[in-house]
Amino acid sequence: MDTKIYQEVELVEAAHQIAEGQLVAFPTETVYGLGANALLEDSVRQVFEVKGRPSDNPLIVHVADFSQVEEYVDNFHPLTKKIVANFWPGPLTLIFFIKKASLPLVVTGGLSTAAFRMPDNKKTLEFIKLAGVPIVGPSANTSGKPSPTTAQHVYHDLKGKIAGILDDGATEIGVESTVLDISDPTKPPMILRPGAITKEALEAVLKTTVEVDRHLVEENEVPKSPGMKYKHYSPDTKVLMVRPDDWQAALKVSREKGLKIGILASPSVVSSWGNQAEASFSYQENTIEAATRGLFAGLRALDEGTDLDVILAEAFPEEGLGIAYMNRLKKAAAQNFFEK
Ligand code: TXA
Ligand code: MG
Numbered sequence: 409m410d411t412k413i414y415q416e417v418e419l420v421e422a423a424h425q426i427a428e429g430q431l432v433a434f435p436t437e438t439v440y441g442l443g444a445n446a447l448l449e450d451s452v453r454q455v456f457e458v459k460g461r462p463s464d465n466p467l468i469v470h471v472a473d474f475s476q477v478e479e480y481v482d483n484f485h486p487l488t489k490k491i492v493a494n495f496w497p498g499p500l501t502l503i504f505f506i507k508k509a510s511l512p513l514v515v516t517g518g519l520s521t522a523a524f525r526m527p528d529n530k531k532t533l534e535f536i537k538l539a540g541v542p543i544v545g546p547s548a549n550t551s552g553k554p555s556p557t558t559a560q561h562v563y564h565d566l567k568g569k570i571a572g573i574l575d576d577g578a579t580e581i582g583v584e585s586t587v588l589d590i591s592d593p594t595k596p597p598m599i600l601r602p603g604a605i606t607k608e609a610l611e612a613v614l615k616t617t618v619e620v621d622r623h624l625v626e627e628n629e630v631p632k633s634p635g636m637k638y639k640h641y642s643p644d645t646k647v648l649m650v651r652p653d654d655w656q657a658a659l660k661v662s663r664e665k666g667l668k669i670g671i672l673a674s675p676s677v678v679s680s681w682g683n684q685a686e687a688s689f690s691y692q693e694n695t696i697e698a699a700t701r702g703l704f705a706g707l708r709a710l711d712e713g714t715d716l717d718v719i720l721a722e723a724f725p726e727e728g729l730g731i732a733y734m735n736r737l738k739k740a741a742a743q744n745f746f747e748k
Pocket of ligand 2: 547
């Protein structure tokens with residue numbers, strides 16, 4: 409199969425192809441998604457095959473209008489309206505109880521709940537409207553690899569396996585949406601996966617406590633979100649996280665071991681230490697936003713370029729957006745920090 413990069417004028421054709429059952433990758437503000445018509449069981453099954461994704465990991469259903477959610481859900485959490493009004497379209501996925509058997513089992517992984525999201529990307533919202541059906545969309549990468557933040561990343565992983573890709577340049581946020589469980593109307597909302605919409609941002613708007621799944625805080629807890637238990641985002645090269653004061657020591661130890669080193673960090677770090685590494689990938693600015701935007705692209709670039717032995721990656725404080733950045737980086741690094 410030839411994988412097409414659709415031109416602007418071909419949005420209607422792309423929408424027609426996905427409605428008919430083909431797989432089409434689409435841009436969002438977080439990462440690129442691998443789209444399929446959520447109502448066609450065979451197409452959704454192909455999504456799992458193409459990605460090599462475990463079949464018990466349910467998918468997010470992407471919608472362009474809240475009325476699409478109402479077709480599958482009738483028992484809403486009292487905070488739903490407020491959440492949707494403030495955060496959709498945006499990087500926030502909501503978990504609802506669905507009407508029995510209203511979505512194919514492959515979409516929900518057999519759960520009585522399902523995940524919904526309205527992505528903040530004009531092209532994709534138009535695409536979903538034109539398709540006229542809800543669209544499942546896991547990140548459009550081979551399972552286990554860093555999520556794609558450009559159409560080129562998608563092409564690299566999935567060329568020949570999907571009908572086409574809608575290209576809208578590099579994504580703005582760089583990590584996947586926050587997943588918020590509001591399935592039980594009697595319980596407070598709970599964050600199952602950290603993303604750009606933080607606990608603080610939710611609490612400020614909702615004026616109520618938002619909980620965080622214990623496994624995100626404590627290592628031996630089983631995650632409520634099935635996808636969180638899998639090894640993720642891992643390049644083939646070993647990744648070590650480096651705390652702000654440890655760059656000199658981390659480079660010294662790695663050089664003494666004769667390792668070929670890659671650095672993934674902010675411009676300030678790269679300008680100080682880049683000359684001691686074989687390769688470096690610099691985030692665009694010295695901010696957590698720029699780091700989050702560049703994390704997956706940087707892991708891919710360093711992994712695929714020079715044959716490195718180790719990627720030394722900048723650790724950030726675990727607060728605000730830093731929680732989402734560190735959640736993904738820790739997985740890529742199998743939890744390993746450089747220790748003096
Ligand atoms: O930003 C994003 O969310 C991207 C873009 C493409 O929209 N999509 C994405 O999809 O990250 P995926 O499939 O890689 O991640 C979906 C997450 C997984 O952790 C999955 O376990 C969880 O959502 N999830 C899906 N349905 C769920 C449910 N009913 N209950 C709990 N977690 C669920
Ligand atoms: Mg993913």
